[in-house]
Amino acid sequence: MTDPLPTGATIGILGGGQLGRMLSVAAARLGFRTHIFEPGANPPAADVAHRVTTAGYDDVDALRAFANAVDIVTYEFENIPTEALDVIETIRTIHPNREALRTSQDRLTEKTFLEGLGLRVAPFADIASAADLDAALETIGTPSILKTRRFGYDGKGQSRLRSADDAQTALDDMAGSPAVLEGFVSFTSEVSVIAARSPSGEVSCFDPGENVHRDGILHTTTVPANISASLRMDAVLMAAKILNALDYVGVLGVELFVTPHGFIVNEIAPRVHNSGHWTQNGCTIDQFEQHIRAIAGWPLGDGSRYADVVMENLIGDDMNRVPELAKQRDTALHLYGKTDVKAGRKMGHVNTIKR
Numbered sequence: 001m002t003d004p005l006p007t008g009a010t011i012g013i014l015g016g017g018q019l020g021r022m023l024s025v026a027a028a029r030l031g032f033r034t035h036i037f038e039p040g041a042n043p044p045a046a047d048v049a050h051r052v053t054t055a056g057y058d059d060v061d062a063l064r065a066f067a068n069a070v071d072i073v074t075y076e077f078e079n080i081p082t083e084a085l086d087v088i089e090t091i092r093t094i095h096p097n098r099e100a101l102r103t104s105q106d107r108l109t110e111k112t113f114l115e116g117l118g119l120r121v122a123p124f125a126d127i128a129s130a131a132d133l134d135a136a137l138e139t140i141g142t143p144s145i146l147k148t149r150r151f152g153y154d155g156k157g158q159s160r161l162r163s164a165d166d167a168q169t170a171l172d173d174m175a176g177s178p179a180v181l182e183g184f185v186s187f188t189s190e191v192s193v194i195a196a197r198s199p200s201g202e203v204s205c206f207d208p209g210e211n212v213h214r215d216g217i218l219h220t221t222t223v224p225a226n227i228s229a230s231l232r233m234d235a236v237l238m239a240a241k242i243l244n245a246l247d248y249v250g251v252l253g254v255e256l257f258v259t260p261h262g263f264i265v266n267e268i269a270p271r272v273h274n275s276g277h278w279t280q281n282g283c284t285i286d287q288f289e290q291h292i293r294a295i296a297g298w299p300l301g302d303g304s305r306y307a308d309v310v311m312e313n314l315i316g317d318d319m320n321r322v323p324e325l326a327k328q329r330d331t332a333l334h335l336y337g338k339t340d341v342k343a344g345r346k347m348g349h350v351n352t353i354k355r
Contacts, residue, residue: 002093002199004297005071007031011292012070012092014084016043016052018336018346019076019272022280024049026288032296037066044336045076057084067091074250074295078104078270079151095249095295100270103246107149107180110268117245119238120264122257123183130171133181137164140183146170148177158216185264187257191225194276195239196251196290196300203243204290204300205236206283209275209311211255217344221275221311223282227258234263242268251276251291274313274346281332281351282309308354316343325350 005011011027013020016038024034024045033050036043039057046052051069055062057080067073067088074095085101088094103113111121125136127146137144142164148157157177159170171179190213195205210225211218225232239254246252253273255266276287285293285301293300314321319341325331335348 002297005032008033009071009296010035010050010069011295012037012066012073013045013049013076014073014080014088015076016040016045016049017076018044018338018348020045021048021336022288022334023074023076023272023291026286027292029289030292030296030298032292035066035070037063044338047337057081060087063087064091072295074291075101076271096252096270097247097249100246100248100252104268104270105150107147107267108178111180113245114242114265114268117241119241120262122185122264122266125181127171127179127181130167133167133171134164136181137161137167140181142166143184145182145184146174146179147182148174149180150177156216185257185259187259187264189226189258190255190266191227191235191258192221192253192255192273192275193235193239194251194253194273194279194287195236195243196287196294196303197240197243197248198294198300199249199297201244202300203240204303205239206276206279206287206303207305208232208235208256209278211275215344217315217346218274218313220313221278223278223305223309223311231258231263238263238265246270250294251287274349275311277334277349278309278311278351279303279305280334281353282307310352310354312350312352313346314348314350315346316341319347322348328352330355 010033012035016036021044027034035051036045036049037053053066073092111124123140127133142161144161146159159173190211191208193208197203208225209221209223212220251272253269257264272287279286282305330353332351
């Protein structure tokens with residue numbers, strides 16, 4: 001194990017969105033600098049980072065200069081081109097590691113990995129052709145969902161099949177991309193666990209939060225989740241099992257469906273996660289600082305929850321509510337500094353303490 005990063009070191013972050021912004025704030029609290037690499041101009045993280053490189057992930061010279069200017073590299077989203085990582089990794093360590101990225105970037109790989117750990121997932125099948133889809137529908141049936149294997153988020157890259165008659169439309173929606181068919185899961189709720197692992201193998205998990213989605217986008221996360229103590233323990237143990245199997249360093253989000261027969265793993269996210277934003281006002285050490293501590297080789301912080309919290313995403317025109325929300329007691333606003341308000345765009349979130 002390498003020595004912990006000293007204060008004053010620079011952490012490189014691939015991606016300059018709101019997660020990169022909040023990681024930069026957490027890093028600054030611990031005395032670190034951050035350097036953002038982001039193709040788009042004026043990203044949210046630019047307001048708070050020490051330095052920003054604006055370049056594409058295919059710009060080899062910019063990637064090399066970035067890697068040489070930082071002490072360690074992490075990322076705020078998982079769909080980073082492999083070629084960019086190849087360039088950076090010859091110069092600097094990347095946390096979480098490439099295996100975690102490889103596993104999470106492809107839904108088929110992810111589900112196969114999770115099954116290999118003995119965890120339950122929704123019925124699934126690899127779909128490369130119309131014949132594959134017809135065969136899968138014979139076994140998985142409908143309703144089901146056809147999803148692109150890669151680059152899907154917030155409900156994008158998905159097509160629902162209510163009957164076999166929807167097969168061709170669903171395939172057309174994939175636009176030729178490799179896909180996976182997933183069977184519907186009858187679940188009572190969805191929860192997620194935000195968990196962290198250090199280079200030494202220390203693991204720390206936050207309390208599971210209960211999630212509600214609207215139009216495929218996370219709407220609220222409520223903590224504590226309405227599940228039994230035994231299920232809370234199961235969720236934490238499952239997250240730890242995944243972290244250890246990946247030899248993971250950093251924060252990981254694990255989404256779980258609650259069913260009468262226990263948990264079914266929906267997906268994993270190798271980064272800080274939207275459903276963990278409640279930790280900013282419910283814990284002494286939030287998920288962003290925990291991630292920075294982990295990748296820097298510092299001791300993990302105490303993620304114990306000291307308050308009940310409801311996190312709500314502020315999406316699009318929800319920004320019109322900000323003046324009223326700012327007046328409310330026990331309410332903490334976290335705005336991302338985005339100037340263009342668009343439908344479906346995450347503009348910020350609000351954490352409300354429940355007394």
